[in-house]
Amino acid sequence: MKVSLIGAGRVATHLATAFYARNIQIQQIVSRNITHAEHLAQQVEAIALDDIEQLTQVDIVLIAVSDAQIATVARQLAAINYSGLVVHTSGSTHLQVLQDENLQAGVFYPLQSFSFDQSLDWESTPLFLEATQQSDLQKLDRLAGVLSKKIYHYDSNQRLSLHLAAVFASNFSNYCYDIAEQILQQHQVDQHLILPLVLQTAQKLQYASAAQNQTGPARRHDQNIMDLHLDMLNPHPEWQEIYAMLSTAIKHRHPIA
Amino acid sequence: MKVSLIGAGRVATHLATAFYARNIQIQQIVSRNITHAEHLAQQVEAIALDDIEQLTQVDIVLIAVSDAQIATVARQLAAINYSGLVVHTSGSTHLQVLQDENLQAGVFYPLQSFSFDQSLDWESTPLFLEATQQSDLQKLDRLAGVLSKKIYHYDSNQRLSLHLAAVFASNFSNYCYDIAEQILQQHQVDQHLILPLVLQTAQKLQYASAAQNQTGPARRHDQNIMDLHLDMLNPHPEWQEIYAMLSTAIKHRHPIA
Structure with a gap:
C-alpha cells in the first residue's frame, strides 16, 4: 500500500x-x-x-x-x-x-x-x-x-462526541489539577502530595463509573465545608466561580434522596 | 501506646x-x-x-x-x-x-x-x-x-489548602470524567475508549506540572472548535456553562503571546 x-x-x-x-x-x-x-x-x-x-x-x-x-x-x-x-x-x-x-x-x-x-x-x-x-x-x-x-x-457525530468527551476527561481534568497545584504552591505545600490521590481517582474508572466513584463535600451536600472553601477562594474569583458551578452540578447529579 | x-x-x-x-x-x-x-x-x-x-x-x-x-x-x-x-x-x-x-x-x-x-x-x-x-x-x-x-x-491553613486542592484534583476531575462518560453514552460510543487518555493525563503529572501539560482547543485558543463543542452541548446548558467557564479560565492561564 x-x-x-x-x-x-x-x-x-x-x-x-x-x-x-x-x-x-x-x-x-x-x-x-x-x-x-x-x-x-x-x-x-x-x-x-x-x-x-x-x-x-x-x-x-x-x-x-x-x-x-x-x-x-x-x-x-x-x-x-x-x-x-x-x-x-x-x-x-x-x-x-x-x-x-x-x-x-x-x-x-x-x-x-x-x-x-x-x-x-x-x-x-x-x-x-x-x-x-x-x-x-x-x-x-x-x-x-x-x-x-x-x-x-x-460515524462523524460519534467521533465528534469522542473529541468533546476527551476535552472534559483530559483537558478540563488537567486544568483542575493545575488549580490544585497553584493552591498548594500558594500555601507552601509540596505539590506532589496530591499525586497519589490523582492517580487513584483516574485508576478507579477501570472498576466503576465516574458517577459511582464521586466523593467530596458537594457529593455529600456538605454546605459548611463548601462555604469554607469558597471563603478560602476569595482572592481568586475565577476559581471561586468554577468551584461553585462544579459543586452545583455535582449536587444536581447526586440529589439527596 | x-x-x-x-x-x-x-x-x-x-x-x-x-x-x-x-x-x-x-x-x-x-x-x-x-x-x-x-x-x-x-x-x-x-x-x-x-x-x-x-x-x-x-x-x-x-x-x-x-x-x-x-x-x-x-x-x-x-x-x-x-x-x-x-x-x-x-x-x-x-x-x-x-x-x-x-x-x-x-x-x-x-x-x-x-x-x-x-x-x-x-x-x-x-x-x-x-x-x-x-x-x-x-x-x-x-x-x-x-x-x-x-x-x-x-499548620491548619496549609492542611485546609490541601483539602481544597484535593477537591479540585480529585472530586472535580472525577466529575469531568462523569460528563465525558455521559456524552459518550448519549452517542452510543464505548465509554472505556477514553480510559487510556484519562490515565495518561494523570500520569503525566509525575514528569511535568499540569500547566506545562495543558493541551486542547482552549489552550490553542481555537475558537472554531470551542464554538462547535458549545453547539453540541446545546441540550445540556449546565455542561455548556462549565465548558465555557473552564475554557475561559484556560485561555486566561495561557494567553497568546
Whole structure:
C-alpha cells in the first residue's frame, strides 16, 4: 500500500514515521513550507512537495493539517480533480467537509495526545475510521491494522462526541489539577502530595463509573465545608466561580434522596 | 501506646483496625450508637461506650466523627474536664476548634479517600500532624510512624489548602470524567475508549506540572472548535456553562503571546 501525506507537523510526523517503520511506502509529503516537507520526507524516503498540484495517484492521501485548514486543502484537491481516496485525521471535523468538495472521502482519527518528544504506543492507540464506500473502509482497515489493534468504525457525530468527551476527561481534568497545584504552591505545600490521590481517582474508572466513584463535600451536600472553601477562594474569583458551578452540578447529579 | 477513638464510622474503623494490627492498644470506642461502637470494639478488643463521660485516660484520644460534629464532641470533652491529648482527623477543620474548648489539641489527618470495601495502603498514605506543644507533636509522630512512611507537619491553613486542592484534583476531575462518560453514552460510543487518555493525563503529572501539560482547543485558543463543542452541548446548558467557564479560565492561564 502506498500513501501520501499533506502536512508535516506533529501528527503527520508521527503517522509518517510509524507507517515507514511498518513498511508502508510513503510517496509524497506536501507542506506549504518546503523545508518542513523536506525534513520529514528525508526521514521516510519520500518526495517533498510544496505544491498540492503535483500530488500523484496513491492508495490513500492523508490530510494531517490543523482543523481550520482542512476545508482549504479539500478545495485545492477538488480544483485539480484529484480522484483517489482522501482522508482527514481530525477528531472534530465532519466527513462532510471533504464530501462537500466531491472528494472520495474518509476519516482516519487517532485518539491520542501527540507530544513532540514522546514516542507513541500505537498498538494501544484507538483509531476511528469512517468512509462513505465500503471498499474505502476496508482499505482504511488494512492501513489502520498495521498500526493498532484497536480499530473502530464510528460515524462523524460519534467521533465528534469522542473529541468533546476527551476535552472534559483530559483537558478540563488537567486544568483542575493545575488549580490544585497553584493552591498548594500558594500555601507552601509540596505539590506532589496530591499525586497519589490523582492517580487513584483516574485508576478507579477501570472498576466503576465516574458517577459511582464521586466523593467530596458537594457529593455529600456538605454546605459548611463548601462555604469554607469558597471563603478560602476569595482572592481568586475565577476559581471561586468554577468551584461553585462544579459543586452545583455535582449536587444536581447526586440529589439527596 | 494506648489510644481511644470517638466515632465508629469509616475513618474510625480504618484507623482502629490498622492500629490494632500494629499492636497499638485500643482502650475504648465511643459512639452515640452503641451497636456501632460494639461492632468495632469487638474487632479490636476494646471497650464500647455510648457516653463520652466514661472516657478514661489514654495517651491520645482520636476524634473521627463528621466535620460538623467535631465542635460538639470538643464541648462534651471540655464539660468533663478531659485533660489528655485530643486530636481530630479532619482535613478541613481548624485546630482552633479544639483549642477554643481549652483542650490539649492536635490533628492527625490522613489524605486518602476511604472506601467501605477497599483495604488501605497505609504506608503510602500521607499523614498530616499538628499540635501546639512540641511533646504532643512527638507523641503524634510516634503514632503516625506505626502506620505510614509519609509524615508531614503542616499548620491548619496549609492542611485546609490541601483539602481544597484535593477537591479540585480529585472530586472535580472525577466529575469531568462523569460528563465525558455521559456524552459518550448519549452517542452510543464505548465509554472505556477514553480510559487510556484519562490515565495518561494523570500520569503525566509525575514528569511535568499540569500547566506545562495543558493541551486542547482552549489552550490553542481555537475558537472554531470551542464554538462547535458549545453547539453540541446545546441540550445540556449546565455542561455548556462549565465548558465555557473552564475554557475561559484556560485561555486566561495561557494567553497568546
